Amino acid sequence: xxxxxxxxxxxxxxxxxxxxxxxxxxxxxxxxxxxxxxxxxxxxxxxxxxxxxxxxxxxxxxxxxxxxxxxxxxxxxxxxxxxxxxxxxxxxxxxxxxxxxxxxxxxxxxxxxxxxxxxxxxxxxxxxxxxxxxxxxxxxxxxxxxxxxxxxxxxxxxxxxxxxxxxxxxxxxxxxxxxxxxxxxxxxxxxxxxxxxxxxxxxx
Ligand SMILES: CC(C)(COP(=O)(O)OP(=O)(O)OC[C@H]1O[C@@H](n2cnc3c(N)ncnc32)[C@H](O)[C@@H]1OP(=O)(O)O)[C@@H](O)C(=O)NCCC(=O)NCCS
Numbered sequence: 001x002x003x004x005x006x007x008x009x010x011x012x013x014x015x016x017x018x019x020x021x022x023x024x025x026x027x028x029x030x031x032x033x034x035x036x037x038x039x040x041x042x043x044x045x046x047x048x049x050x051x052x053x054x055x056x057x058x059x060x061x062x063x064x065x066x067x068x069x070x071x072x073x074x075x076x077x078x079x080x081x082x083x084x085x086x087x088x089x090x091x092x093x094x095x096x097x098x099x100x101x102x103x104x105x106x107x108x109x110x111x112x113x114x115x116x117x118x119x120x121x122x123x124x125x126x127x128x129x130x131x132x133x134x135x136x137x138x139x140x141x142x143x144x145x146x147x148x149x150x151x152x153x154x155x156x157x158x159x160x161x162x163x164x165x166x167x168x169x170x171x172x173x174x175x176x177x178x179x180x181x182x183x184x185x186x187x188x189x190x191x192x193x194x195x196x197x198x199x200x201x202x203x204x
Pocket of ligand 1: 047104105106107108109112113114115116117118119120139140141145146147148150151152154155
């Protein structure tokens, strides 16, 4: 298995979305801090309410960047014409007995939803996860996030558990946590079935 200090390799690429727009995908670096904060602050209040960590807070983004440095997190950024269109992260913790399971987070800017970006980013981050030796990816969301749940089910995730009043939203209200998983080591890989358009540009 790859070690945490071993950096995940990712060859930047162009993806063509279903509506014809192109995005470039590359690994996030510490220099992306202000762009991430700008992206986070552009998200609707409803999304922010349910974010797993408050990425509008610079200290939270600093901790994220620290995880990138340590190799515990790999984030792929999709950039549109002027700003971040979305990102996907794979997070792992090799010190834990759940080290075979990584956590995936996907976030698309509202103007980019429904065009295949989430699916494309999932496919890309799963490739990274596999290269890190991860077997399963977990996605966590509150039970109220019905759109995200349906989207992840469409990507091939299944529900593993529902934990009652496990998390608090930004307003301090308790919420049920839904844990979903996807078998990246398996053969029923629904998220990565988009046909390759060319070596460097894929249509999703
Ligand atoms: C969940 C999310 C990443 C999906 O991104 P997206 O770019 O809109 O997704 P796609 O366009 O690639 O759609 C993927 C599939 O999910 C379905 N889908 C996407 N959003 C959906 C919604 N709100 N309701 C129902 N289905 C939805 C699509 O129809 C598609 O299915 P198909 O390809 O089989 O037709 C995006 O809505 C988002 O960023 N949400 C906020 C963050 C979040 O909750 N993340 C999940 C926890 S990590």
